[in-house]
Amino acid sequence: MEEVNKMEKYYIEMPENELLRIQNNIWEHDYVDAKLKTAKQKLSIKIALRGNQLRKHKKKSYHIIFDKPYFMDGQHEIHLNAEYNDPSLMRNKLSFDFFESIGVLAPQSVHILLYINDVCHGVYLQLESFDQYFLGNRKLPDGTIYYATNDDANFSLYTPDHKLKLTLEDGYTKKYDYQNDSSLKRLLIAINTFPKEKFDEEISTILDVPKYLKWLIGVVCTQNFDGFIHNYALYHNSKSELIEITPWDYDGTWGRDLHGRPLEHNYIPIEGYNTLTARLLDCGKFRLMYGEFLQEVLQTQFTEQYQKPLIEKLYNSIRPYIHKDPNMKDNAATFDDEPQYILRFIQARNMYMESKLNGLINK
Structure with a gap:
């Protein structure tokens, strides 16, 4: 197939023994010195495996930190x-672009073709790191950033298996600290100790509630099962003094789970779940706000009409390179079926949520 909108190529070079070491010792977190060459520049980098279950796969995912120069396109990490x-x-x-379209901060991403030591490893998605440089590139106020690093990040005092957490902030890692921030602790205390009347009154002084509800719509529409208690970051905006939320790791979405298996369109309820969401939707004014936001999204961005050209554009940009991907070259037929699979999911998911919307608003 003729190449359309040529995909950028990344060339990484490192000692072969170091490459074998990080690929064979998958639970190590050591970074290896390497070189990265793109169409625009050459950089010295540090590279390591990333992810949890991802490390077990033949096709590995990587975390890159730029050394010399310190930035590439305004980013220190990708x-x-x-x-x-x-x-x-x-x-x-598709998920991150959808979140952006409904007013939620999300990482920029672009597909690239990755070569390591002159061997093609296939099509990869380059993701922007959510850090202080992410904020700076968007001219956003500085602020502390927390990562939800495991499923204990459920906004509760208890783990998902109902055990009391050892500390209030279990499940979170502070990625970037701005002025000894303790906003996460304040949020968790409010969620778990404030009585209903005080919570309904005070939460808007801690959390950017409209942006949280829009994020919730993004998770519910794309149906990311882990998204409610994992796969997100929190940003304490130093100007508004409110916490905002952003998505992360959304490959298990749009009708498939994180293992790539089909996921029924009605698997996630319209209200989603986690302790913070439950407390917000228990408040009439926030539930009404969520319903109004959701109704608009179901009529605009989360429709076949809106998403079809975006899906087709992505498909057409990737398709010429499928044969270069060792993991995909024998699965081209499945790849070719995916645009219609995703569109069928959107139609079914949209109809399901429309059918539940009145019950949510009038609860």
């Missing part, structure tokens, strides 16, 4: 996601 379990290779990007 992630190269293998998208191993996603037969479309597009769900992550």
